[in-house]
Amino acid sequence: MRHHPLINLNSQKNKYTINMKNFNLKSILNKLDVKADWVGLRLLKESTTWRVIRDGNPQANTRHTSCGVMVEVLCNGQFAYFATPSITMESIQSAAERACKYAHAASRYSVHSFTSESRPANSGNYSSPYKMLQNDISPGRINEMMLKANDALKVSDKIVSVHAATGVVESSSHFVSSNGSDINQDFLYVGTSFSATSQDGNVIQKRTEEDKNQQVGMELLDENSIIEKCNTIGSQAVELLDADECPTEKMDLVLDSDQMMLQIHESIGHALEIDRILGDERNYAGWSFVNLDDFGTLQYGSNLLNVTFDPTISNEFASYGYDDGGMKADKEFIIKDGLLVRGLGGKESQIRSKVPGVANFRSSDWNRAPIDRMANLNVEPGSSTFDDIISSVERGVFMQTNRSWSIDDYRNKFQFGCEYAKLIENGKLTKTLKNPNYRAISTPFWNSLSMVGNNDTFDVYGTPYCGKGEPNQSIRVGHASPVCKFNDIEIFGGA
Amino acid sequence: MKNYFESLGSRMMNEIKANEHLFVSVNGEKSHFVRFNNAKVRQLGTVEDLNLSIKLISGNKVSDGSMTCSGDLEDDTIRGLDELTRIRKEIDSLPEDPFVIFPKAGDGSSNEYSGSLLEPSETVEALVPAMKGNDLSGIWASGKVFCGNLNSKGLSHWFSTDTFSLDYSLVTSAKKMVKATFADTTWNQEAYEKYMNGSIDKLRLMEIDSITIDPGSYRTYIAPAGVSDIIDMFSWGGVSEASIQQGDSALCKMRSSSAKLSNCFSLKEDFSRGTVPQFNSDGEVAPESLPLISRGSLENTLVSSRTAKEYSVKSNFAGRGEGMRAPFMDPGGLSEEDILKRLDRGVYLSNLHYLNWSDRIGGRITGMTRYSCFWVENGEIVAPINDMRFDDSIYNFFGENMEDATNKSQFNPDIGTYDGRGFGGTFCPGVLLRSFELTL
Numbered sequence: 031m032r033h034h035p036l037i038n039l040n041s042q043k044n045k046y047t048i049n050m051k052n053f054n055l056k057s058i059l060n061k062l063d064v065k066a067d068w069v070g071l072r073l074l075k076e077s078t079t080w081r082v083i084r085d086g087n088p089q090a091n092t093r094h095t096s097c098g099v100m101v102e103v104l105c106n107g108q109f110a111y112f113a114t115p116s117i118t119m120e121s122i123q124s125a126a127e128r129a130c131k132y133a134h135a136a137s138r139y140s141v142h143s144f145t146s147e148s149r150p151a152n153s154g155n156y157s158s159p160y161k162m163l164q165n166d167i168s169p170g171r172i173n174e175m176m177l178k179a180n181d182a183l184k185v186s187d188k189i190v191s192v193h194a195a196t197g198v199v200e201s202s203s204h205f206v207s208s209n210g211s212d213i214n215q216d217f218l219y220v221g222t223s224f225s226a227t228s229q230d231g232n233v234i235q236k237r238t239e240e241d242k243n244q245q246v247g248m249e250l251l252d253e254n255s256i257i258e259k260c261n262t263i264g265s266q267a268v269e270l271l272d273a274d275e276c277p278t279e280k281m282d283l284v285l286d287s288d289q290m291m292l293q294i295h296e297s298i299g300h301a302l303e304i305d306r307i308l309g310d311e312r313n314y315a316g317w318s319f320v321n322l323d324d325f326g327t328l329q330y331g332s333n334l335l336n337v338t339f340d341p342t343i344s345n346e347f348a349s350y351g352y353d354d355g356g357m358k359a360d361k362e363f364i365i366k367d368g369l370l371v372r373g374l375g376g377k378e379s380q381i382r383s384k385v386p387g388v389a390n391f392r393s394s395d396w397n398r399a400p401i402d403r404m405a406n407l408n409v410e411p412g413s414s415t416f417d418d419i420i421s422s423v424e425r426g427v428f429m430q431t432n433r434s435w436s437i438d439d440y441r442n443k444f445q446f447g448c449e450y451a452k453l454i455e456n457g458k459l460t461k462t463l464k465n466p467n468y469r470a471i472s473t474p475f476w477n478s479l480s481m482v483g484n485n486d487t488f489d490v491y492g493t494p495y496c497g498k499g500e501p502n503q504s505i506r507v508g509h510a511s512p513v514c515k516f517n518d519i520e521i522f523g524g525a
Numbered sequence: 526m527k528n529y530f531e532s533l534g535s536r537m538m539n540e541i542k543a544n545e546h547l548f549v550s551v552n553g554e555k556s557h558f559v560r561f562n563n564a565k566v567r568q569l570g571t572v573e574d575l576n577l578s579i580k581l582i583s584g585n586k587v588s589d590g591s592m593t594c595s596g597d598l599e600d601d602t603i604r605g606l607d608e609l610t611r612i613r614k615e616i617d618s619l620p621e622d623p624f625v626i627f628p629k630a631g632d633g634s635s636n637e638y639s640g641s642l643l644e645p646s647e648t649v650e651a652l653v654p655a656m657k658g659n660d661l662s663g664i665w666a667s668g669k670v671f672c673g674n675l676n677s678k679g680l681s682h683w684f685s686t687d688t689f690s691l692d693y694s695l696v697t698s699a700k701k702m703v704k705a706t707f708a709d710t711t712w713n714q715e716a717y718e719k720y721m722n723g724s725i726d727k728l729r730l731m732e733i734d735s736i737t738i739d740p741g742s743y744r745t746y747i748a749p750a751g752v753s754d755i756i757d758m759f760s761w762g763g764v765s766e767a768s769i770q771q772g773d774s775a776l777c778k779m780r781s782s783s784a785k786l787s788n789c790f791s792l793k794e795d796f797s798r799g800t801v802p803q804f805n806s807d808g809e810v811a812p813e814s815l816p817l818i819s820r821g822s823l824e825n826t827l828v829s830s831r832t833a834k835e836y837s838v839k840s841n842f843a844g845r846g847e848g849m850r851a852p853f854m855d856p857g858g859l860s861e862e863d864i865l866k867r868l869d870r871g872v873y874l875s876n877l878h879y880l881n882w883s884d885r886i887g888g889r890i891t892g893m894t895r896y897s898c899f900w901v902e903n904g905e906i907v908a909p910i911n912d913m914r915f916d917d918s919i920y921n922f923f924g925e926n927m928e929d930a931t932n933k934s935q936f937n938p939d940i941g942t943y944d945g946r947g948f949g950g951t952f953c954p955g956v957l958l959r960s961f962e963l964t965l
Binding site for chain 2: 465
């Protein structure tokens with residue numbers, strides 16, 4: 031028997047448009063006939079479009095649309111799910127019944143016996159800020175801009191490969207639950223990626239900009255600023271060919287905001303995810319050096335370090351109104367004056383750990399169950415100007431743009447590499463350096479934080495590639511930070 | 526599902542116009558997952574997923590789209606045709622692609638590997654009792670995965686397989702861990718319980734107090750699971766021809782100068798075991814075996830047809846990303862029982878973690894030791910070591926410092942689930958190194 035589609039597949043405008051407002055998920059929820067203590071339905075439609083030009087030729091004009099329903103139930107204290115791409119009453123009913131069967135079978139072995147308290151009831155809406163929608167700039171025009179970006183990147187014959195890409199994601203979700211949640215959220219994400227690879231004999235260098243993803247409209251694609259940016263990227267790729275190798279010694283390290291993004295992500299964000307601390311992630315991404323009794327007591331960094339979970343920053347990549355468990359998202363201090371005060375855990379983790387958390391119970395798609403994710407995690411601005419910071423350094427290195435990242439499974443011993451650096455001598459930026467790297471251990475590193483840049487040095491970055499979870503999930507995170515200075519760090523060069 | 530694919534593909538093909546070429550593919554899974562923590566159930570559920578992809582070529586212009594499908598042929602036909610309409614609408618405005626690869630006719634294939642899997646509702650009861658009394662974290666994944674493609678020249682391929690895996694970490698009270706993966710296509714309760722008990726026995730070795738070793742160079746043995754992680758790096762800026770041509774490969778030095786790895790190191794693509802499809806997303810069939818690095822010398826790279834056209838080299842029908850799909854590293858002469866004796870004094874590394882190129886062009890990789898890693902003296906295990914960071918070049922540890930490899934290549938299943946549940950895996954031996962650089 032053919033099932034009746036609940037989405038409007040036959041509308042005049044576009045047969046495959048899911049009109050989230052016309053689709054009465056709540057009515058479906060009310061019609062479900064299952065014996066569960068709680069039921070949640072999360073419908074997601076997400077369309078991702080990439081337009082890529084490499085070396086003057088189109089590499090991709092591609093779109094993927096993901097759409098389905100995550101059916102979650104709670105029976106005997108155990109949650110279980112069934113994710114289905116078939117959006118019919120029959121399919122959702124069948125999914126809920128099977129999820130109930132799984133939950134009942136597993137409930138005698140539950141890690142924790144939950145109640146519906148772990149799915150707070152909330153109603154509301156969220157929408158990304160934007161001025162222009164995807165269709166306001168034609169595919170041909172985007173390709174034209176990316177072609178011009180390729181031209182701008184190729185500043186010299188020593189540039190051997192260039193790449194320019196635009197990614198646009200339109201995402202709509204609707205979450206309803208049997209205890210009264212009814213949340214609609216619409217997102218528009220636009221990001222660009224540019225790179226230039228230079229070569230002179232056996233010396234090869236690469237310069238990129240690819241983590242400036244934001245919640246924004248197509249107004250981000252301004253041709254003049256793209257060309258200016260690409261000229262700089264290309265010029266710096268050539269400049270690196272003749273640059274000195276980064277010296278190997280202990281000295282001061284100044285990180286630009288685009289490298290702070292990675293630094294925050296790896297050595298603060300993941301370490302403070304409560305599900306990691308509780309051991310859920312031990313078989314994959316790892317555990318954490320942080321223990322539950324460290325909250326409120328551990329001096330994570332120097333007293334200049336203030337870190338916030340902030341889903342309210344306009345345009346930041348992982349801003350939202352509610353997490354996927356229905357919890358309202360608010361700004362919270364995670365580290366205050368260097369002291370660890372709050373964890374990155376959603377309602378389930380807060381209940382299990384009895385540690386204060388945030389609204390970060392998130393899933394990457396309709397076919398993944400939510401887990402603790404860091405979302406927007408930012409270092410708050412301080413009071414130092416960029417000149418103050420540089421002039422305070424007798425000998426050190428200023429590094430920009432991550433190119434290599436690795437950290438242990440407890441989030442302690444890290445080694446990060448950057449694309450571009452400047453030597454700092456006697457308070458001044460001097461030579462350009464290639465292959466800059468540094469390594470350290472998380473809390474000693476953050477306790478060596480000696481200067482924090484002011485608002486003028488503050489910038490917002492984001493990436494869609496934060497990996498975690500079993501089954502695996504790659505999710506969007508945002509990190510904003512000022513320029514920061516760290517004392518006496520082990521710095522070194524390339525092979 | 527194969528019938529659904531053929532019907533849907535045929536309906537799409539009926540829509541093509543003059544001067545158009547079309548590729549249609551589907552992939553999907555029906556997977557049951559159970560996530561464990563402390564040998565109890567953290568999360569569980571089933572994911573049914575089905576995706577249709579369409580690539581249209583009109584003149585020399587290309588555009589593609591894909592979407593989740595419901596499994597209902599009528600609904601999915603509408604979705605596919607809508608996407609084709611969208612693609613047609615934009616394709617004229619796109620720049621021409623001088624390296625477009627048109628569909629070709631050829632011999633199709635159909636391979637379906639059926640297994641015997643646990644029923645989802647019986648899984649927890651089958652798995653948990655054997656874990657009891659231990660701290661275990663891990664993931665069970667089981668079910669069917671499938672993919673197929675069809676082009677407008679009539680070429681068609683289909684592949685499906687039933688698989689399961691329980692990938693887990695056992696943990697001591699001192700937070701030391703042992704890693705294992707029980708994977709197959711036919712469930713055997715007795716074999717599972719025996720395997721789990723073997724892992725629990727290994728955990729006892731980790732009860733000895735750990736020692737911390739200083740950074741420095743050490744004689745080192747890396748077991749197959751760790752070597753597999755290093756081999757994975759060769760698919761990320763390694764054996765891809767496009768990466769080499771674009772100055773983005775750790776093997777550029779092997780192409781442009783006389784840089785070589787050790788005579789002990791040989792790596793190939795080997796599809797002979799049938800665990801992964803031999804066809805790529807355009808339906809092209811790779812050679813059953815393709816030597817990549819032979820006795821330390823770069824013999825072939827992975828070349829997609831697009832790369833072949835762009836750089837005027839010969840295609841070996843690699844996938845779009847030119848990563849390895851069926852990697853096989855040759856074994857050496859070291860027998861399992863001689864590993865500790867030959868290592869004599871140094872470190873024994875069972876697993877590695879979070880690898881990344883620290884200097885890709887220099888071939889340098891950094892990462893961490895993880896799980897069962899030991900200090901060895903006089904050919905005997907002394908104690909587990911605390912985690913250490915390594916940072917060393919493939920031109921050192923797979924070069925002059927590679928002393929030998931074990932005499933068996935072990936299968937390390939792909940248990941990744943980012944873009945759907947993985948299948949296949951890496952065959953590789955363990956390696957004995959004269960020196961390996963531990964840095965932090």
